[in-house]
Amino acid sequence: MSPEYSPTAPRSAPSPNDLRPAALDDVDQILVDALRRDARMPNNALAALAGIAPSTALGRVRSLIERGVIRGFHADIDPRALGRGLEALISVRLQAHARKHEAFTRRIAKLQEVVDIYFIAGANDYLLHIAVLDAHSLRDFVIEHLGADPEVAGTETTLIFEHLRPRP
Template sequence: MAVKSPKPAGRPGEPSKDVRPADLDDLDRSILSLLHGDARITNSALAEAVGVAPSTCHGRVRRLLELGVIRGFYTDIDPAAVGLPLQAMIAVNLQSNARGKIRSFIQQVRRMRQVMDVYFLAGADDFILHVAARDTEDLRSFVVENLNADADVAGTQTSLIFEHLRGAAPI
């Protein structure tokens, strides 16, 4: 599906602060559920599956993009298939005097090849990083050389992932 995502509001890389739920009907929810299962489904197949004309379906998808309900279409790469079979979640805490550097920390870790996802949190930890590595030595090197060596990082805690299962669509 060749549909472009609109730019999110706010600074680049920041999600929209508008958290009001969109007004979705059953057709929108059906479209979202099918796209969640297969973002590469053609518009014709999607329209047929939900029982509407292709033009109606395309208009609905475009509207969902414009509303920010659909944030984009992504390729789900299997880390093991590209030589990174070990996954972990790393809780990161910044030094209390580094609070002004939160955005730069986010930009820095997002550029690291091992980092799959970055979660900025409220609570005991400041961030959770979802990372992939070749093996335990590669993971250890990543944590020691990239995170613990950073003067702004107060500490880390690493948890290995045994299995990653995708959840249901949040609709």
């Protein structure tokens, strides 16, 4: 991604609890769709695709970031390239008295094995996507970071055979 798209600039993104959809016109939609397909698309290519001037494209992308439509730009790293060839989804149910979900999330988010954290509805509270070296490492992760946590009531682990990311 070009440096002009740096999300480090101060922003006043809407609250995560603000469920109103952002008002996107046709140009915004073209920019969002293009960046969803390729977050590294250069500004001049975005501008050409949307039929606008490069300076306008840059301003539009900055506005999309400030409004919270674009939350960030990410690299899709293959865990196998990092020596983490086993991926799993772990459903986590917290104890009824453990209402400090933020503390659990902060603690788990610091672990290098964690790829994604989902706070979910239903019988479980969280779904963790993790990537580890092997089955032994997976067992250690569950025992050390979840089983030993007094806030965790239970877990269920599902192995991922293949992780595909749909491309528009």
